[in-house]
Amino acid sequence: MKMLINVPETVVADALRGMASAHPGLSVDVDNRVVVRGDAPVAGKVGLVSGGGSGHEPLHGGFVGPGMLSAACPGEVFTSPVPDQMVRAAAAVDSGAGVLFIVKNYTGDVLNFDMAAELAEDEGVQIAKVLVNDDVAVTDSLYTAGRRGTGATLFVEKLAGAAAEEGQPLERVEAIGRRVNESARSFGVALTAVSTPAKGSPTFDLPEGELELGIGIHGEPGRERRAMMTSHEIADFAVNAVLEDLRPSSPVIALVNGMGGTPLLELYGFNAEVQRVLSERGVPVARTLVGNYVTSLDMAGCSVTLCQVDEELLRLWDAPVETAALRWGR
Amino acid sequence: MKMLINVPETVVADALRGMASAHPGLSVDVDNRVVVRGDAPVAGKVGLVSGGGSGHEPLHGGFVGPGMLSAACPGEVFTSPVPDQMVRAAAAVDSGAGVLFIVKNYTGDVLNFDMAAELAEDEGVQIAKVLVNDDVAVTDSLYTAGRRGTGATLFVEKLAGAAAEEGQPLERVEAIGRRVNESARSFGVALTAVSTPAKGSPTFDLPEGELELGIGIHGEPGRERRAMMTSHEIADFAVNAVLEDLRPSSPVIALVNGMGGTPLLELYGFNAEVQRVLSERGVPVARTLVGNYVTSLDMAGCSVTLCQVDEELLRLWDAPVETAALRWGR
Numbered sequence: 079m080k081m082l083i084n085v086p087e088t089v090v091a092d093a094l095r096g097m098a099s100a101h102p103g104l105s106v107d108v109d110n111r112v113v114v115r116g117d118a119p120v121a122g123k124v125g126l127v128s129g130g131g132s133g134h135e136p137l138h139g140g141f142v143g144p145g146m147l148s149a150a151c152p153g154e155v156f157t158s159p160v161p162d163q164m165v166r167a168a169a170a171v172d173s174g175a176g177v178l179f180i181v182k183n184y185t186g187d188v189l190n191f192d193m194a195a196e197l198a199e200d201e202g203v204q205i206a207k208v209l210v211n212d213d214v215a216v217t218d219s220l221y222t223a224g225r226r227g228t229g230a231t232l233f234v235e236k237l238a239g240a241a242a243e244e245g246q247p248l249e250r251v252e253a254i255g256r257r258v259n260e261s262a263r264s265f266g267v268a269l270t271a272v273s274t275p276a277k278g279s280p281t282f283d284l285p286e287g288e289l290e291l292g293i294g295i296h297g298e299p300g301r302e303r304r305a306m307m308t309s310h311e312i313a314d315f316a317v318n319a320v321l322e323d324l325r326p327s328s329p330v331i332a333l334v335n336g337m338g339g340t341p342l343l344e345l346y347g348f349n350a351e352v353q354r355v356l357s358e359r360g361v362p363v364a365r366t367l368v369g370n371y372v373t374s375l376d377m378a379g380c381s382v383t384l385c386q387v388d389e390e391l392l393r394l395w396d397a398p399v400e401t402a403a404l405r406w407g408r
Numbered sequence: 409m410k411m412l413i414n415v416p417e418t419v420v421a422d423a424l425r426g427m428a429s430a431h432p433g434l435s436v437d438v439d440n441r442v443v444v445r446g447d448a449p450v451a452g453k454v455g456l457v458s459g460g461g462s463g464h465e466p467l468h469g470g471f472v473g474p475g476m477l478s479a480a481c482p483g484e485v486f487t488s489p490v491p492d493q494m495v496r497a498a499a500a501v502d503s504g505a506g507v508l509f510i511v512k513n514y515t516g517d518v519l520n521f522d523m524a525a526e527l528a529e530d531e532g533v534q535i536a537k538v539l540v541n542d543d544v545a546v547t548d549s550l551y552t553a554g555r556r557g558t559g560a561t562l563f564v565e566k567l568a569g570a571a572a573e574e575g576q577p578l579e580r581v582e583a584i585g586r587r588v589n590e591s592a593r594s595f596g597v598a599l600t601a602v603s604t605p606a607k608g609s610p611t612f613d614l615p616e617g618e619l620e621l622g623i624g625i626h627g628e629p630g631r632e633r634r635a636m637m638t639s640h641e642i643a644d645f646a647v648n649a650v651l652e653d654l655r656p657s658s659p660v661i662a663l664v665n666g667m668g669g670t671p672l673l674e675l676y677g678f679n680a681e682v683q684r685v686l687s688e689r690g691v692p693v694a695r696t697l698v699g700n701y702v703t704s705l706d707m708a709g710c711s712v713t714l715c716q717v718d719e720e721l722l723r724l725w726d727a728p729v730e731t732a733a734l735r736w737g738r
Contacts, residue, residue, distance in 0.1 A: 079616075080599040080600065080616065080617075080619065080636055080708065081599070081674060082599065082639050082642065082670050082674040082675070082677070082678050082708070082709070082710060083638070083639050083674055083677060084638045084639050084640050084677070084681075085638075088677075089673065089674070089677060090673075092639070092676075092677030092680050092681075093673050093674075093676035093677045093680070094676075095677075095680035095683075096664075096675075096676035096677050096678065096679035096680035096681075096683070096698065097676050097679075099679065099680065099683045099693075099696060100664075100676070100679055100696040100697070100698045132673055133671070133673060135671065135672035135673045135676070136672060140672070155673075269410040269411075269412065270410065286409075286410065287410075289410065306410055308413070308414045308415075309412050309413050309414050309422070310414050312412065334426075334430075338671050338672075339669050339706060340412050340706070341463070341465065341668050341703065341705045341706055342465035342466060342470070342668075342700070342703070343419065343420075343423050343462055343463060343465045343485075343705065344411060344412040344413055344419070344423075345412070345426075346422075346423035346424075346426035346427050346430070346465070347412070347413060347414070347418075347419060347422030347423045347425075347426050348412050348426065349426035349427075349429065349430055350422050350423070350425035350426035350429065351414075351422075351426075353425075353426070353429045363429075366429060366430040367430070368426065368430045370672070370700070373671065373672070375671045375673065376669060376670070376671055376708070378410065378412070378706070379412070380412060400736075400737075405735055405736060406730075406735060407730075407737045
């Protein structure tokens, strides 16, 4: 696989240098691998720190800014960041109001954020944590005890971020984060395998004419392989898989997410099919977001995340956000 | 090639239905293939209409909204829209202040927008036109007499759109559009070929281990093929190709654009190299935009567009914009 890189060893540092020059509102520590909003710490405001392996961009660095994350810690590609990054990030964003760690459920991430929480608390920073585990495809996956954390991360970061921006205290911001995770479920589909810079070739074999239903964002195996399906059939399968687990009693926000290698033209067409299934199932849709937000490098495919919202969560969704990848005003 | 579609024949209509449900601020006429901002016509405001073959998303439909395009006309994949679409769009957005057509320089687009201008003027709509021809790679390409129109389209649409939003008259908005086109140059590189839904397989052959320098956004041949290069070397080649033609005497805005299939992680790393070359060449950079904006379906690769700006153009760039793909406030 050809890649637009220098050498695999510098991919993450190169990207951080490129982020720094593109986004002067961010403070990027390339050596220590921490991306912080430029005005941190914000007086009286709870800090939000997330992070994880690189290769899922714009998650998480693209979600740092007013109304969303205070800081992000990128690891090597598909590899957890280390506790030192998270401790630095917490120190950089803590105003005294405490810091919420938002952790996708992968074994390495969970262990490292746990260790970082202890170290940060030793330094006097109050830490709370929200674990994101929204992927209904499988339990106890390749890198996971329990469910994987995928598209719901965007919702937890946006909605808890908006609550923090409003000045809500740590226990409230944490409670909102937990509630969002419990209200959101995802299902992903791969049309092609993903190639990492280190390997330089596809990390698994997915032949022409087949797709993988229930794929993870690192290419972890899903539920089953089938002969290639239409957008109509894939939407039926993915949305129904989510609705087997989440039975919304109020409207949902729909994230129709690209895995990185699928053209936006196809994603919008897929969204039309997702909306059809939701309409057939009688699920009202309050908002829809279509695009590449929680990706897996060059993998072709998509995922659907539905997040059930009440008036409070919808208000937090509509609140202003100003990050590299997600931005809107009132 | 596996694609997230139903059948090739409905790809564009499916995507328009998906856009309509994701963006309630847009008025999408799926049957007639016109995407209009929901509040058009805006009293006293010049209308801006663009369009072209589909497959370059978010261009153009993703740039419809306050501060940018009034309407977009998507053709079939890599095929010009027809004059009837443009006439409908002009009628929908004209408030009496006239309409500017923004036309990428491809033979079909130029002919059809010319014909549409005559028809719209017969119906009493005053029409002006700006031709975008910024690609320095080749002249007289596969579908072009003269240079191709690529990344500068985003700049013409944004800056002329901001001028129209301010209430400037048609001749001023047209003059700004022309000045932006004259101030902007692009160069693109492909790492892989593009696959269209109709063909279902790569439209040309680009072997592993080679890249194409000077590619067009439909996969038209570029200047030359070479053995695969590093991000460092590609940035040297692309930026220097642009600077051979554009010798900026004031700061530039840099668009570091993905062709669709290249991960954002790689694009940010490439941006670091682009900024290095610009710094070495003594070109100050006022703003930088990194992402997939003028794409070629699933093609892996990138392009660099530099647009020289004075105070007026920089003010128009920073003006608020609220579209699906580009949005920021003051």
